[in-house]
Structures are given as C-alpha cells and as structure tokens.
Amino acid sequence: MAKRFGRRKGNFNDRSNQKPEYRVNEHIRVPEVRLVGDNLEDISTAIGQTLEPGTVYPTRTARDWARKAELDLVEISPNAKPPVVKIIDFNKFLYEKKKKEKEIKAKAAKTVVKEIRFGPNTDDHDFEFKLRHAKGFLEDGAKVKAYVHFRGRTIVFKERGELLLLKFIKELEEYGAAEALPKMEGRRMIVMISPKKKKKN
Template identity: 35%
Template sequence: MKKKYKEEPIINERIKYPRVRLIDVLGTQLGIYSSEEALQLAIQKGLDLVMISDKSEPPVCRIIDYGKYKFAQEKKAKEAKKKQHNASIKEVKMRYKIEEHDYKVRLNQTLRFLQAGDKVKVTVIFRGREIQHLNLAMELLNKMAQDLINIANIQQSPSRDGKNMIMILSPQKIKS
C-alpha cells in the first residue's frame, strides 16, 4: 500500500504559467512578472521560486528557501498532530447495590477518565429480577452526576438500555 503524501508545491522550472504575481522573502508584493524573470530573481538571490497559490489569476509565487519552507511546514503539521486528542468513550460498570468503598473507586476511575479528556459511559447492570429497582439505579447515577458536577457535563441523562441503565458524561470545557 502506498503512503499518501501531501501534494508538493510547484517550484522553480516546473512553474509553467506565463505570468506570476511575485512576493519576495520579506512578504512584500513585487508585482506581476513573467515566470522566467521571477525565476531569474530567485536564482540571483540564491533562493527558490515556489508557487503558493494557483487559485488566483495570475498565480502567486514567492521567493523563499524551499528547504526551510518545507521544514517549517512539517514542523507545523507535527505540532497540530500533537495537540489533537481523540476523545474515546470509557466505560465504568457497577451494580445498583454497590458498597460505599466500591462506589468511591468507580467515582475516582470516572474522574481520571474525565481529566484525561475522555467521555465516560456509566452503566448500572441488573441481573434477573433486579430490573424492578430502576429507581435505585437512577438515584445512584444521579448521585454520581452530582459528585462530578464541577468537572463533567451530562451528555446523556440516565436511561434504560435493555437490562442496564446508562448515563454518558463528558468533560467540561475549561474556560480560559
């Protein structure tokens, strides 16, 4: 399978347009030149002629050091990728008649997931005839939501899902 590379910009002799809008190293617009003249200016300065945009008429070209330009673009792409966080859904399961210590453990687990930026699906599991005690499960989920009110938003309020009752929490956006 071939790797997909981002399309490389057109540089130097590969620019086939008769006229181009030229921008120098400092970002100053120099005007409209023929491709040959623009390339000669770039060569005189020991730099490259790089097509920035072919969407306009005439296309925009810039005189820059292509190696440095390419390095800067790759660095920007890496930084953007680092800042990207894909929030996944983590699940915390418990029974409606959970002991206090076990509840605290599940609460801390949920807290860790939320602080990591993940959504949390809190599930209360029923077995057999326990399904009659929906009100107790609802109280338990509401208690958890109340305990996490400062760091979590209820994305989906407690609802019955087969023999389970679920609630989905998402981390609050930090206001800066």
C-alpha cells in the same frame, strides 16, 4: 553588503522526491506569475534588482531570480490569475508547514474517555471505590463514561440503575457535570460526565 543565502545540495530542478502539492521551479509552466513575500528586499539585494511585492513578472524571469538567490520559485496560489508565487527555500517551507500542522494537532488533542461500569446491585463499598476513581479521572481532565450493565433478568431493575447513576452524578458535582441525563443504549444505561474547566489564576 548583500545578504548571503546558504547553498543547498542537489540540482535546482530536482524535486522528484517532494509531494506534488506545490508546483516548483521548472514545473511552473504559466507565462506570468504574481510575486509576493516578506523577503523580497533581501532577494533584491542578492540579485541587484528591486523587486516589488504583488507585481506580475514573466515566470522565466522570476525563476532566474530564484536561481541567482539560490532559492526556489514556489507556486502558493495556483488558482489566482496569474498564479501567486514566492521565492523561498522550498525544503525549509515544507519543514515549517509540517511543524505548524503538528502544533495544531497537539493543541487539538483528543479527549480521553474513561469508562466506569456498575451493576444494578452495586454495593456502597464498590460505589465509593469507583467514585474515587472517577474524581481522579475528572481532575486529570478526562471525561467519564459511567454505565450500568443489565445482565439477563436484571433488565427489570432499570429504575435502580437510573438512581445509582443520578447519585453518582450528584457526588461528582464539584468535579464535573453530566452532558445529559442517563439513557438506555441496548442493555446499558449510560451517562457521560465532562470535567469542569479549571479556573485560571
């Protein structure tokens, strides 16, 4: 029994609302195309003719087959000679492509960076308070950008600021590691601490 392809609403040639990223149906104007796809067996059954993957066919003929199967002729490799096409549901193809791009974006999620600010005269209580916050950030997988801000004449206390940041790095050894030693950027001495990768069970 021939596989039935669902009928799509709208005119076969009406693709004006789609982005011109791919040439489709009547917009494919080359004389010949190379037909590929893992659905050619189903399409062969639907049109009553055996289609061989990778074979070159006249474009008009391939377009007729797509119309019979109630699908679209879509050019996927325009620079090939001849161009490579598939007979597929173009709307479904675009949906799957968009879905895949979303998944890739989600996997490459941006790293969160949390800032912790010190003064060169930060006392022990304030230091411990900020240290607890930093531990929480690193455990959550965020990076910590710690810096000592030197206002006015406090710029003469650079060494004090450096010692404070080095102590901060040491206290966080179990949670993260500094990407580099503290360095001056304008009136700030900065260090970036990356979270340690959690061991997989």
